[in-house]
Amino acid sequence: MRHFRLLVVGNGVSAYGSYLNMVALNVFIYEVTDSALAAGLFMAVRLLTSVVSGWASGRLVSRYDRKRLMVGADLTQGAAMVALLVAPDGARAGLLYVLAVVTGFCSTLSGVALRSSIPEIVGGELRLRANALLATGRSLAMIAGFASAGVLVAQLGYTAAIALDAATFAVSASVLFSLPIRTNAGRRAKAAAGEGAGAAAGDKAERGPSTGSLMLLRAAPVLAVMIVVRAADGLGSSSHNVALPVYSSGLDPSHPATFISQFWATWAIGNIVAQQICSRFAGRGKWQGPGERAFAIGSCVMSAAFIVVFTGLPTVAAIAAALVAGMADGLTETAYVTRLQAAPDEQRGRLFGLSASVENTGFGLGMLVSGALLDRYSPLHVVGLLHGVAIVLCAALFVVLVRQGRQGEAASAPPAERTEPVEKETR
Numbered sequence: 230m231r232h233f234r235l236l237v238v239g240n241g242v243s244a245y246g247s248y249l250n251m252v253a254l255n256v257f258i259y260e261v262t263d264s265a266l267a268a269g270l271f272m273a274v275r276l277l278t279s280v281v282s283g284w285a286s287g288r289l290v291s292r293y294d295r296k297r298l299m300v301g302a303d304l305t306q307g308a309a310m311v312a313l314l315v316a317p318d319g320a321r322a323g324l325l326y327v328l329a330v331v332t333g334f335c336s337t338l339s340g341v342a343l344r345s346s347i348p349e350i351v352g353g354e355l356r357l358r359a360n361a362l363l364a365t366g367r368s369l370a371m372i373a374g375f376a377s378a379g380v381l382v383a384q385l386g387y388t389a390a391i392a393l394d395a396a397t398f399a400v401s402a403s404v405l406f407s408l409p410i411r412t413n414a415g416r417r418a419k420a421a422a423g424e425g426a427g428a429a430a431g432d433k434a435e436r437g438p439s440t441g442s443l444m445l446l447r448a449a450p451v452l453a454v455m456i457v458v459r460a461a462d463g464l465g466s467s468s469h470n471v472a473l474p475v476y477s478s479g480l481d482p483s484h485p486a487t488f489i490s491q492f493w494a495t496w497a498i499g500n501i502v503a504q505q506i507c508s509r510f511a512g513r514g515k516w517q518g519p520g521e522r523a524f525a526i527g528s529c530v531m532s533a534a535f536i537v538v539f540t541g542l543p544t545v546a547a548i549a550a551a552l553v554a555g556m557a558d559g560l561t562e563t564a565y566v567t568r569l570q571a572a573p574d575e576q577r578g579r580l581f582g583l584s585a586s587v588e589n590t591g592f593g594l595g596m597l598v599s600g601a602l603l604d605r606y607s608p609l610h611v612v613g614l615l616h617g618v619a620i621v622l623c624a625a626l627f628v629v630l631v632r633q634g635r636q637g638e639a640a641s642a643p644p645a646e647r648t649e650p651v652e653k654e655t656r
Contacts, residue, residue, distance in 0.1 A: 232408050233351050233359055239404030240343070241366035243303060246397030247336070248374025250310075253382055253390035260387070261321050271329050276596075278333030279589040285334075286341040287582020291575060295342040295412035300402045302335035302342075307398035310391050337585050345577040346412035348570050360566050361508035364559065368497045368504070375493060451521060452572075454629065455565060456584055458528055458622050460591035462561075465616035467595025469535050472608035476539055479608075488547075492538065495548045499555025500562075507563045519564035525627035527564065531557035532616035532623070539609040 258271050289298060309331040313324050343363075351359045381390050477488040507519065519527070534554035538547050569580050595615055602611045 230351055230355060230359070232410050233347075234362065235404060236350070236408055236410065237362050237366040239401040240363065241370045242397045242404075243401035244367045244370035245374045246394035248371050249378050249381065249390055250394040252375070252378035253387045253394070256382055257387040257391065258325055261318075261325065267322075267325075271325055273593075274326055275329040275333040276589060276593045278330045279337045280586050280593060282334040282337040283341070283582045283584070283586030283589065285582070286338040286585065287579040289338060290342045290345055290578035290582070295346045295578075296405060296410065298342045299339050299412075300405050302339040303398045303402035303405065306332055306335045307395045307402070310395035310398070314388060314391055314395075337589075341578065341581045341585055342412070344566055344570070345574075345581045348577070349412050349574065350410050353570075356570050357563065357567050358508045360563050360570075361504040364562055365501050365504045365508075368500045368559075372494060372497045375490070451626075451630065452568065452580075454622075454626050455521065455524060455568065456587050458525070458619065458626055459565060459584060460587045461619040461622045462528060462532070463588045463591030464595040464598075465532050465535065465612070465619045467592045468599040468612045468615035469538070471596060471599040472539065472603060472612050475603055476608040480544075488544070491544070491548055492551045495551040496555035496558070499552040499557075500559035501555075503556040503559030504563060507560065519560055519567075521564070521568065522627060522630050524561050524564035524568070525623045525630060527557045527561040528623040529620050529627075531561060532619045536609070536613050536616050539612050541609075 254271070258267055309328050313321060313328055316324050347359050347363070348356050378390070381393070473489050473492065477486070477492075480488050531554050534550045534557060537550040538554070540547075542550070569584065570577060572580055599611055599615065602614070
């Protein structure tokens with residue numbers, strides 16, 4: 230965990246630069262192209278690249294050293310930022326879309342590699358604590374990035390902000406490269422055991438279609454439903470992201486950014502609180518972290534809290550709902566990632582790659598649907614509709630888990646106990 234904490238620091242520095250860049254790049258794109266459409270197209274290209282690269286990332290992290298992939302992804306993103314800054318003015322417009330592809334692919338690859346490596350870095354028994362620590366670092370980076378973006382861009386300009394982002398990727402890559410961590414310990418152990426042709430055949434089978442991501446999910450239907458729920462969560466998350474500026478402008482037309490800032494800061498605090506609670510109780514007694522049922526309940530609570538934010542409550546009550554949403558989001562994130570990390574190492578990369586593609590697809594689709602619906606309907610109706618879809622799916626998942634649990638209890642009960650309920654029902 231000592232080495233992993235240093236990794237979290239490096240990842241948090243990189244995340245800070247990324248959140249800072251969300252603001253700086255929007256300003257930069259508009260200044261270079263003088264077109265709002267170009268800014269929207271940049272985000273669309275980046276998101277589409279993230280969707281496609283999820284599948285490729287799953288294959289890459291299953292076949293190559295994940296630490297080297299993460300270092301390479303950070304260095305590539307940093308180099309792309311520098312290239313944008315030093316390019317002539319006439320070439321910058323075209324380079325922006327190259328940057329969208331590079332950052333979309335590399336950020337997805339790095340995220341899939343890191344999440345699938347955690348059980349190898351810290352051990353399976355500490356993965357819950359490691360996930361909570363990693364999520365806490367990224368939440369703190371989000372607060373710092375969004376809070377400082379306006380000041381940095383206003384005082385130093387977008388060029389300085391983009392240069393700072395490039396430096397954060399360099400820091401992250403340096404930390405990763407210097408840490409004595411192993412991200413493919415299981416694969417190396419198999420090679421050291423001298424499995425020879427058997428191992429090679431296993432690797433070939435792993436790359437074949439019969440053991441692809443979809444085949445893995447057929448063997449674990451509950452996990453498949455959890456991934457579908459995450460797609461629905463992405464759909465709902467896009468709705469409140471798109472609706473927030475509209476809703477905030479209605480609350481205070483003269484200062485529309487005030488409520489947005491309060492919302493995201495409070496959400497991040499709630500997320501951090503939930504992650505810390507999970508980390509504190511990890512491994513105590515028989516509790517090994519939030520399970521599948523907690524994931525289903527937490528997702529329902531999260532979506533319901535997001536809907537409440539847009540119901541026109543007083544600011545204090547709305548911010549309290551944002552706090553609840555952040556806590557539920559932190560709980561579900563930990564439960565979901567920890568569950569995927571329980572898969573064997575040779576399957577874990579593909580699962581996280583599939584998950585990244587599905588989540589980004591849900592988010593991208595939600596952006597399009599939300600933008601279209603907000604032209605005709607209120608933010609409450611749009612957010613209620615899309616988060617309502619997530620609530621229905623989460624409720625269905627919870628029912629399936631309860632029934633599965635009851636069937637398991639009935640199968641393990643003594644014969645007399647198993648037949649008694651049937652007799653009563655017959656009478």
